[in-house]
Amino acid sequence: xxxxxxxxxxxxxxxxxxxxxxxxxxxxxxxxxxxxxxxxxxxxxxxxxxxxxxxxxxxxxxxxxxxxxxxxxxxxxxxxxxxxxxxxxxxxxxxxxxxxxxxxxxxxxxxxxxxxxxxxxxxxxxxxxxxxxxxxxxxxxxxxxxxxxxxxxxxxxxxxxxxxxxxxxxxxxxxxxxxxxxxxxxxxxxxxxxxxxxxxxxxxxxxxxxxxxxxxxxxxxxxxxxxxxxxxxxxxxxxxxxxxxxxxxxxxxxxxxxxxxxxxxxxxxxxxxxxxxxxxxxxxxxxxxxxxxxxxxxxxxxxxxxxxxxxxxxxxxxx
Numbered sequence: 001x002x003x004x005x006x007x008x009x010x011x012x013x014x015x016x017x018x019x020x021x022x023x024x025x026x027x028x029x030x031x032x033x034x035x036x037x038x039x040x041x042x043x044x045x046x047x048x049x050x051x052x053x054x055x056x057x058x059x060x061x062x063x064x065x066x067x068x069x070x071x072x073x074x075x076x077x078x079x080x081x082x083x084x085x086x087x088x089x090x091x092x093x094x095x096x097x098x099x100x101x102x103x104x105x106x107x108x109x110x111x112x113x114x115x116x117x118x119x120x121x122x123x124x125x126x127x128x129x130x131x132x133x134x135x136x137x138x139x140x141x142x143x144x145x146x147x148x149x150x151x152x153x154x155x156x157x158x159x160x161x162x163x164x165x166x167x168x169x170x171x172x173x174x175x176x177x178x179x180x181x182x183x184x185x186x187x188x189x190x191x192x193x194x195x196x197x198x199x200x201x202x203x204x205x206x207x208x209x210x211x212x213x214x215x216x217x218x219x220x221x222x223x224x225x226x227x228x229x230x231x232x233x234x235x236x237x238x239x240x241x242x243x244x245x246x247x248x249x250x251x252x253x254x255x256x257x258x259x260x261x262x263x264x265x266x267x268x269x270x271x272x273x274x275x276x277x278x279x280x281x282x283x284x285x286x287x288x289x290x291x292x293x294x295x296x297x298x299x300x301x302x303x304x305x306x307x308x309x310x311x312x313x314x315x316x317x318x319x
Contacts, residue, residue, distance in 0.1 A: 005084060006084045006086060006113070006114040006271075006272075007084065008112075008272060008273075008274045008304050008306055009304070011053065011055065011084075011086075011112065011274060012274045012276075012302055012304055013302070014052075014053045015053075015110060015112055015274050015275075015276045015302070016276045016278075016300050016302045016313060017049055018046055018049040018050055018053070018110055018276065019046075019108045019109070019110050019276040019277060019278040019300055020108075020278050020298050020300055020315050020317075021045040021046060021048065021049040022042040022043075022045045022046040022049075022092050022093065022108035022110075022278070023042070023107075023108045023278035023279065023280045023289060023298050023300075024045070024289065024296055024298055024317055025041040025042055025044065025045035026038045026039075026041045026042040026045075026093050026099055026106075026108070026280055027280065027289035027291070027296060028041070029041060029099060029100070030099055030102050030106075030280065030281060030288075030289070031100070031101065031102035032100065033100050033101070034100060035096040035097055035099070035100045036096075038093055038096055038099045038100055039092060039093045039096045042092035042093040042108055043063060043071050043072050043092045043093075044071065045092075046072065046090065046092045046108070046110070047071050047072055047078065050078040050079060050088070051078065051079065051080070052080070053078075053079045053080065053083070054079065054080050054082050054083035055078070055079035055080070055083040055084060055085075055086050055112075056077070056079055056081050056082070056083055056084065056085045056086070056115075057077065057078040057079040057085075057086045057087075057088045057112070058075065058076070058077055058078075058085075058086070058087060058088065058115070059072055059073065059074055059075065059076045059077075059078060059088050059089075059090065060074065060087045060088065060089060060118050060119075060120050060223075061074070061088075061089035061090065061091075061118065061120075061121060061220040061223050061224060062074045062076065062088075062089075062090060062220075063092070064123060065123075072090060072092060074120070084114070084115075085114070085115035086112050086113065086114060086115055087112070087113050087114070087115055087116065087117050087118040088110065088111070088112050089110070089111045089112075089118055089220070089223050089224050089227060090109065090110040090111070090224075091107075091108070091109045091110075091196065091220075091221065091224060092108060093106065093107075093108055093280065094106065094107045094108070094109050094193075094194050094196050094197065094221070094224075095107060095193045095194040095197075095280070095281070096193075097192065097193050098192070098193050098194055098280075098281055099280055099281060102281060103192065103281060104281055104282055104283045104284070105191065105194045105197045105281065105283035105284065105285070106194065106279075106280040106281040106283070106288070107194065107196070107197055107277045107278065107279060107280060107283070107285070107286065108277065108278045108280060109196055109224055109228075109275075109276075109277045110275070110276055110277075111223075111224055111227035111228070111269075111273050111274065111275045111276075112273060112274050112275075113227070113269060113271050113272065113273035113274075114271045114272075116270075117269060117270050117271035117273065118223055118227070118268065118269055118270075118273075119223055119263065119267070119268045119269075120254040120255060120256075121219040121220050121222060121223045121240075121254070121268075122219060122240070122247070122250035122251045122253070122254045122256070123218070123219070123220060123250065124218075124219050124240055124241060124242060124243075124247045124250060124251065125216045125217065125218065125219065125240075125241040125243070126216065126217060126218065126219035126221075126222040126238045126239065126240055126241060127142060127215075127216050127238065127239045127241055128195070128199065128213065128214065128215060128216070128217055128222055128225070128236070128237070128238050129141070129142050129149065129212070129213070129214045129236070129237045129238075130199045130202050130212065130213040130214075130225065130229065130234060130235065130236045130237070131153060131202055131211065131212050131213075131234060131235050132202040132203045132204070132205050132211070132232075132233065132234045133203060133232070133233025133234045134233070135153075135156050135235065136156070137235065138235075139152050139153065139156045140152050140153055140212070140235070140237075141237065141262075142237050142238075142239055142262055145180065146166075146177050146180045146181050146214060147180050147181070147183060147184050149212065149214065150164050150166065150181060150184045150186045150212070151184065153211060153212055154186075157211070160185070161184040161185045161186050162185035162186065162187075164184075164186040164187070164211050164212065165186065165187040165188070165189055165209055165210050165211050165212075166181050166186055166187070166188050166189070166210070166211065166212045166213070166214060167188075167189045167191060167198045167199075167201055167202070167210045167212070167213045167214075168181070168188050168189070168190055168191070168213075168214065168215045169190075169191055169192075169193075169195050169198065169215050169216075169217055170190040170191060170192055171215075171216075173216060174215050174216070177214070177215065178190075181214075189201075189209070189210055195213070195215075195217040195218070195221055195225070196221050196224045196225045196228065196277075197277075197283060197284075197285055198210075198213050198225075199213045199225035199228065199229065199236065200225065200228045200229070200232065200277075200285055201213070201284060201285065202229075202234055203228070203229055203232035203233060203234045204232070204285070207284070208284045208285070209284075210284075216241060219238070219240055222236075222238045222263075222268065223268050223269065226238070226263075226265045226268035226269045227268075227269045227273045227275050227305075228275050228277070228303070229265050230265055230266070230269050230272075230273055230275075230305040231273065231274075231275050231303035231304060231305040231308070231310070232303060232310065233308070234265070235264070235265060236264065236265035236268070237262055237263070237264060237265075238262070238263045238268065239260070239261070239262045239263070240256070240259065240261075242259060269305075272304070272305045272306040273304075273305050274302070274303065274304050274305075275302075275303045275304075275305075276300060276301070276302045276303075277300065277301050278298050278299065278300040278301075279298065279299050279300075285301065286299045286300070286301060287299040294318060294319065295316050295317055295318045295319055296316075296317045296319055297314060297315065297316050297317075298314070298315045298317065299312065299313070299314055299315075300312070300313045300314075300315060301313075
């Protein structure tokens with residue numbers, strides 16, 4: 001069979017449609033208090049739209065293992081089957097709780113790259129660190145303490161540590177880290193969910209006011225965040241964290257042999273990717289779905305790492 005090249009330019013608009021469809025489908029469940037229904041609506045719409053793309057796609061970051069998820073599970077084949085072989089990383093609704101409670105920064109997120117270009121991250125935690133573009137490689141590292149990272153970034157920016165803002169997922173496990181960051185005088189933007197958006201904020205610090213992201217979150221979301229930063233620019237570091245032998249077994253099953261490896265952005269996503277995200281609820285990156293008489297409006301960010309292009313698109317859908 002002849003290999004078909006990954007045509008990111010032609011596929012990018014199709015990917016935006018996938019993201020938009022998921023956001024629009026979950027819009028009716030914003031603020032309704034039903035996380036599962038919101039997620040299922042997004043999954044169904046995303047799967048339907050993926051089926052219309054001329055790709056031979058495999059979901060490498062998805063809704064869990066085959067037995068755990070009815071659709072868009074890891075390893076599921078999607079697309080028409082006629083087209084390039086691609087890896088797909090997705091979160092049909094990043095922020096199910098945010099959607100159910102009508103809180104900011106719920107997104108639908110999807111990334112696509114050539115087959116074999118994305119780490120098959122197991123469903124475990126990952127220690128994450130991210131900063132935006134324009135800095136020397138390695139000015140912050142996972143081996144540094146949180147305070148050292150803040151000081152290093154402030155020095156690189158030529159500002160006081162008090163001028164640095166760090167985004168952190170609000171969890172009990174982060175209490176000591178939060179205290180250490182605040183001891184430097186830096187500010188913290190706490191988020192309740194949605195750490196892909198949290199990492200993306202770093203790439204547009206002048207817009208979002210966030211300079212750095214750090215903390216422990218899901219490893220699959222780390223791959224999605226790395227895909228976004230590959231397009232937007234910026235540094236990302238991640239190390240898988242294991243709580244028990246079952247989680248190490250999951251990593252082994254995914255082909256991971258070095259459990260202590262620190263992954264850079266380009267280790268997690270090794271080739272050019274396209275990335276799309278659509279706002280579900282209003283946030284610092286994207287406007288949420290707006291309901292107006294006769295139609296819904298969605299805002300999508302569509303990016304290609306090959307060219308560094310970033311498009312912001314508004315889609316108006318009659319209802």
